[in-house]
Amino acid sequence: MREVAILGVGQTPVREHWDISLRALAVEAGRAALADAGVERVDALYVSNMNSDRLVGQRHLGPLVADYLGQRGIEAVKLEAACGSAGSAMRQGMLAVASGEMERVLIIGAEKLTEKPGRETTAALATAADADYEVEHGITFVGLNALIMRRYMHQYGYDHRDFAPFALTAHANAAANPNALYRYAIDQREYDRGRDVADPITLYDASPIGDGAAALLLVAAERAPGAVRVIGSASATDTVAVHDREDILWLRAAELSAGRAYAQAGLGPEDIDLFELHDAFSIMAALSLEACGFAGRGGGVRLGLDGDIARGGRIPISTMGGLKARGHPVGATGLYQLVEATLQLRGQAGALQVDGARVAMTQNIGGSGATIVTHILKN
Template identity: 45%
Template structure:
């Protein structure tokens, strides 16, 4: 099994891009990542693309071939291109498949990308399309949407551990603050706890500022065998660990709805592969589709004990300069959440941090970072650990 490195990275602007198409944005990401790596299309052995629901959002499946075609890699080069899907964890999954494909020796240079165009949705609404990430027969058909499912998690966390609406709001406030310094973020404005608490209620206790938005965007990484990475870049970033885990698709079947066991197991597997623990992580991007999800994540990843996440955030431990800076990119809350792209964008932000290229949101001296991507209410989770040193 070969070690793998990231040699190129690019994220498009995230936002509502009415003037651009699905294929436009993913090509921008792919070309951007290749330029960053300094490699041409003829060097690419394979592509992996994370996309949750081209079928529902833009009535287009067969996303892998489409993207190879529009990137100039199909006719002539006939580069294999594979779409993977695990709802909002589709990007993280594309990253993992790309890593395995290089590790296996099947491929050397691989593009791992993610894309979602959510604002063009036609025959179904975005909430209905997203509900396909939950259990359609036992949740969606009963009227459950994702804000409703995460609201139940939040309510239970409050009841069991005393977590407060103010603590949830602090997650959004921090992520918006980080987003002000991220040029690709959908929202670059500061907000206050009062603003969150006085915003409209979506699903009690989650206000609209507790929710990540509907977003268009794409991101791409270029991967290479670690032993060859220095041929392409002076700052390769190494994949130290990769973990994936599943859990029940329906929330009501879980052992404990405030713990995402898929996150716990994906993290355990990634930490074991990297030979490190949570205390060794300098910076993390976690899956804050709702504010409560970030609190669960920092607990499930081992940064803080179960139940103490709310207080941990309130005390500033997850801010830049704190004990473990979380979502320096602005997270899903401020960057936006184009579901298939998010997992790649998270890894790309860790690359920015480990390269020392994160500008005003740089975590000084960051050597090891973690990216955590969740599908649905936690039926899939991916954890990747990246390092500046091999």
Template identity: 35%
Template sequence: MSAAVVVAGVGMHVFGRFPEESLKDLARVAVVRALDDAGLGVKEIDAVYSANAMAGLLQGQEQIRGQTVLREVGLERIPVVNVENACASGSTALREAIMVLRAGAAERVLAVGFEKMFVEDRDRSLAALESAADLDVVGGLGLQFTAVYAMRLRKRLDEGTLAFDDLVDVTLKSHQNGARNPYAQFRRELTEKEVKSARRIADPLTLPMCSAIADGAAAVVLARADTAPSRGRARVLVRASQSVSGFTTDGSPEPSATTLCARRAYEEAGIAPNEVEVAEVHDAMAPGELLYYEQLGFCQAGGASELLATGATRIGGRIAVNTSGGLCSRGHPVAATGLAQIAELTWQLRGEAGERQSGRPRIALAQNSGGWLEGESATSNVHILERADRWP
């Protein structure tokens, strides 16, 4: 039996546009906050898994990104492993940290993700994003994340299993939640008219439905449950950590990478999808949240529209989804996203999410996707967390 692992501390640098701040500045804030939250000093961290996806192309720092950033914080003379898995880089670093703890090779490990996507020439940021695909196959097509999500959704609109109004409604929900999150890039509620009449990006998606270019960082301190510092508050246990890579598809019906990954995570945790009470999912475009309802088993295939309409996925609902505002409103600085999801869920499980708090949850799920192959995400990671102590 491998060691049980807890989330000992979480921290974020607010997501947004920060031209005056370097990668080091962004990461430092998130790391110091996570260490402070855990009640640990830099000398008490045994290893770091450091996630970044785009600094090679955007800042020219192709190699040793973690070491260059972390020495500024005083994290030196320990193993630092650099992790890249496109938009799933953060959750991949998290999974590596969990595995080294379970293996007994460390007691306290930091996972950090940082990204600086705003550079002077926006085309460079878009080109860097397009490299999250097999460029031998799609290079030069102008195929952005936005177009990939738009195509997934178009299929459902034509089938009649989703309506354009569902896309609008879930976008409004995303921005309602983001408006309540002090770490979010977009903190303003939108009207239906604003969403519908906004600039078109890739039909049927309009601008407020899409995550934007962002700077930011997030960090999570993980520890073995038996040696983790006690902070006099509820403990957050890691119940499952799963990862699935994408695959070549011939178009025949088969479970998605996320569906497979979620099944494995539920099996590892020994829980059913209907036990999840709060979830953060990879809505790079807000309507993508609807597709994940089905892939994660929150409803039957084709049931996303109805689940949204019941209000069950709102803050306070039976299964609150993206209480943080998700990628679309909280923001999506690529490698920071997977760890920002864990920060939000940890706050929810501890009851520290302020005006975003959704009841008294015990089970939380995070789903983070990265890159794409022709018909599939290139990576999907699912983590399940549990509040180990009863609510007072």
């Protein structure tokens, strides 16, 4: 297989885009990536989306977006792996170029979550969990994460307020990202008074839904000297039902996919300059850091308390706001992460630039850890 490079990136702001259709959001991000790459025609389009069928009434996004993007006729398909859809689309697009079958591949993640009343969106998102053994009993997606967070606090002796650094870091960074949904900082006092969502998860432990689209244009690295390269790419799974896991405090699929990506890159956690992780909930950020080797068991929250996750810290995370404050348009999120990591490695992150960033890792999670896709990028 040949090495793959990211030649173009594009994104829309994450907002409540009530006036822009899903297809228009996808086209806007795709067009931006094509323009950034200086490419007009592509061989294939991989679209990622989770909820368009239920919330927008539209499936079959591959040909639809290809057509509206002026690429009628090309190969196109949609991938879905709940909130891990976009990372999964990146993975397949990467394989298509790496195999030599395709020269230019566009990947677009797009999602509209604010089209319907909140109750319907919550029900749609719950389909990421096990319908027969979890959802049937009335638990929501945030409820599942609350159970994991409560167990973590009990097992490792943390208080709720110890999780604050994840939210504070994300908001501080989002304040300087024009594409973020929440462009303001918060302090510990604000975090502490966040209202309950599903105990112990409060407002600032949960990422907001939002509408948005992000896109990447991939080519063979040999054809794009100087472009950011994909040096690690892996995907792994775990049980969808959280109760079926041997250890609910261990993201086995993160360990597997990160381990494989590290091996491909010939690197370890100590070589990663920034990590765009999947902070859909603050507990997921902590577990991701642990399973990927940045901290020992129970040490993820400690990294935050010690200042290690901020820009300039040992392992900066959520450098443009993360899911928590940039926003979480679920089927697009994994591509926002990759776009942001690419901008960092290009030195185009503006006020949010991580100095001297050479190697970035992204990790996109579907369900409560059932699908985990890890990529490592290098400039």
